[in-house]
Amino acid sequence: MNDYQTEQWNALLLASQLLIEIGAPEVDRLKREISPYLAFRDQVDRFLKAHFGAHCNQSCYANSRSACCSKDGIIVFWADVVINALNSDEAQLDDLKQALQNPLMGRKCTYLGQQGCRWQVRPLGCAMFLCDPVRDRVFQADKGIEAQWTAIKKKAQDFRWPDKPVLFDYLEVYFMEMGGRSTLMHINNSPGLLRVKRQAGVSCPSLRRTP
Ligand code: SF4
Known part of the structure; x- marks a missing residue:
């Protein structure tokens, strides 16, 4: 495994181990807490399928x-990693x-x-992620779709951008x-994201509190 795969591997193993450690009732509680995020992800998938599915299929998938x-x-x-583990x-x-140890396509993810x-x-x-050519094609044809995407991106920030x-x-x-501890804990490792938290006066929520 290369460095990238090793980093992913370590995070996956750690998340699996810690989810076992917290036990089933706590896992159930975490699943309830991530449910608004999963509903958002459904919204994203529906939006992409409706407006980009045919373009992506034609330019890339086929x-x-x-x-x-x-x-x-x-x-x-x-x-x-945790959200995926909770749903796997x-x-x-x-x-x-297996994908980390033996990737199917060596030149791709x-x-x-x-x-x-x-x-x-x-x-x-x-x-x-939307690639530039397809994004430009869809947005130029319909500015309403672009406005919807802007709103979706803003909502995504509400789950990840730590100014709150x-x-x-x-x-x-x-x-x-x-x-x-994982190097993928970017919000608490990255100097830039720590600065965002500090400037916004955001303190870390404690263990048993909901976000
Ligand atoms: S880059 Fe593609 S294959 Fe890799 S994790 Fe993202 S969606 Fe999955």
Whole structure:
């Protein structure tokens, strides 16, 4: 495994281990807490399917180009890993381990499989990615769609951008307070994101509080 895969591997193993450690009732509680985020992700998927599905299929999927799923190019957050783990069974998590050890397409994202992405809930960064050519084509044809996308992007920030208490920070702090440490805990590792929190006066939520 290369450095990127090793980093992902460590985060996946740690998240799986900590979710076992907290036990089923707490896992159920976390699942309830992420449910607004999953509803948002459904909204994103519906929007993309309605307005971009045909374009993406034509420009990328049909010819296996998958230009957006580039090798080691996706910034994955700890919360992405946890949310996906909460929505995966053991076999699905094993499939991700397999993808990290033996990627199917060496020149593409390690997680790309025959049927597309092997995550159950793709990282937010992937879900929100639109390539320039397709985005320009769709937005130029309909400014209303562009306005909808702007609103969706703003909503995505409400889950991840830490200028206020957000789910992604909460899921980092929750597991940090158990002693978990991952380089994917960007909100509490990245000097830039720590500065955003500091300037906004956001303090970390504590372990048993909801975001
Ligand atoms: S994680 Fe999934 S959606 Fe994101 S780049 Fe990799 S294969 Fe594509």
